[in-house]
Amino acid sequence: MIPINIGLIGKGSIGTFLLKKINEEHVIANTKITAIFDERKKSQLDLNRLAEKYSCEPFYEIDAFLQKDIDLIIECANIEVAKKYATKIVHQKDLLLISIGAMADSQFTEKLQIAAAVSEQKVYLPSGAIGGxxxxxxxxxxxxxxxxxxxxxxxxxxxxxxxxxxxxxxxxxxxxxxxxxxxxxxxxxxxxxxxxxxxxxxxxxxxxxxxxxxxxxxxxxxxxxxxxxxxxxxxxxxxxxxTSYLTALSILSTLNNLENNIIVGS
The missing domain is CATH 3.30.360.10 (Dihydrodipicolinate Reductase; domain 2)
Structure with a gap:
């Protein structure tokens, strides 16, 4: 199984949950969050603390973050952050987008679709807090x-x-x-x-x-x-x-399916 390196945007309840489950408890084999990004100066101390605790590298500038050897970036910040960075990310990396409320903006969605088509990168939208x-x-x-x-x-x-x-x-x-x-x-x-x-x-x-x-x-x-x-x-x-606890769990399920040969459901 090929190792998957993940970049994380967002260090709130979902981001911290993912760091714990993936980097500390190793619930998904050969998968690790290797980088975490937040450009806000007020967040640097907290970002450094999390990076040290969960053995990943902190980044404060988006271009340096994207140059890191990352296979997939998880956005779990907010709609504003999603709209600001998603298209730029998809030009270079696969993206797992949690703030899918951004997709209510048809212009944003169209730009993201075009970027993904041109770059041949994938955008994953987990089911989140619902089924069916x-x-x-x-x-x-x-x-x-x-x-x-x-x-x-x-x-x-x-x-x-x-x-x-x-x-x-x-x-x-x-x-x-x-x-x-x-x-x-x-x-x-x-x-x-x-x-x-x-x-x-x-x-x-x-x-x-x-x-x-x-x-x-x-x-x-x-x-x-x-x-x-x-x-x-x-x-x-x-x-x-x-935030629903099931949202965080659905992210883990999506990540786990990336390398599975047999996938139940869609």
């Missing part, structure tokens, strides 16, 4: 998908600063509008949209609920194929309630 995308993709491809609705229910503290005593619908509209209103909470909506009918035709409802402790996503779809419903209840990340 294989069903959505299959029915869309066959022209049998007519409507998709996502209802996301999250702990109130992850969505609003208000002290709620009962559930509140904080958003209802298209996936495109959802990512603009709640950029840190709507990645699930964008993943569902990319697999299915697109950001303008995917309906989204977001509920802040003071009585739940998990991120709960309910998907409904129907069309010529029949009907599909799925509910998944994710534990939020211990370090960041706006």
């Amino acid at each position: 995308l294989d069903v959505i993709k299959a029915t869309k491809l066959a022209g049998e998908l007519e409507a998709v609705t996502l209802t996301s229910r999250k702990p109130a503290t992850a969505l609003t600063d208000a002290s709620l005593v009962q559930e509140k619908v904080v958003f209802e509209g298209s996936a495109f509008e959802a990512i603009n209103r709640f950029p840190k909470n709507a990645n699930v909506a964008i993943a569902l949209s990319l697999a299915g009918l697109g950001v303008d035709k995917t309906n989204v409802k977001i509920i802040a609920d003071p009585h739940v402790t998990k991120n709960i996503h309910h998907i409904k779809a129907f069309g010529g194929f029949g009907e599909f419903e799925m509910t998944i209840k994710n534990n939020p990340s211990p370090d960041n309630p706006k």
Whole structure:
């Protein structure tokens, strides 16, 4: 099995989780995060600490980072960072993009697709906090998908600063509008949209609920194929309630599939 060297952008809860699982616990054979990047001066001390703890090299300048012997770069920072660097990265390296909310911007998506086609690099979009995308993709491809609705229910503290005593619908509209209103909470909506009918035709409802402790996503779809419903209840990340723990796990699954000869699902 060929060793895989990974570059990491983002040192929050997901980035730290990946450093621990990959570099310390070695959950994926022959795979290591060898470089970590953050250009912000205020982050340099923390970046150096993580680099020393998990035996990787810190970088503060994007061009030097991209010149490192890296096979794949994982972006797990935020939409702004994704839009700033993704196209530049794909001209030189494969990219695993976590902030897929950036894909709601059609101009950004087009530029990224062109860059990947020209460079023959790959862009991986993990399923993140939901399942069932294989069903959505299959029915869309066959022209049998007519409507998709996502209802996301999250702990109130992850969505609003208000002290709620009962559930509140904080958003209802298209996936495109959802990512603009709640950029840190709507990645699930964008993943569902990319697999299915697109950001303008995917309906989204977001509920802040003071009585739940998990991120709960309910998907409904129907069309010529029949009907599909799925509910998944994710534990939020211990370090960041706006992030699902399953998102971090799905990244590991995507990485593990890169070198597998037999892949279950899609």
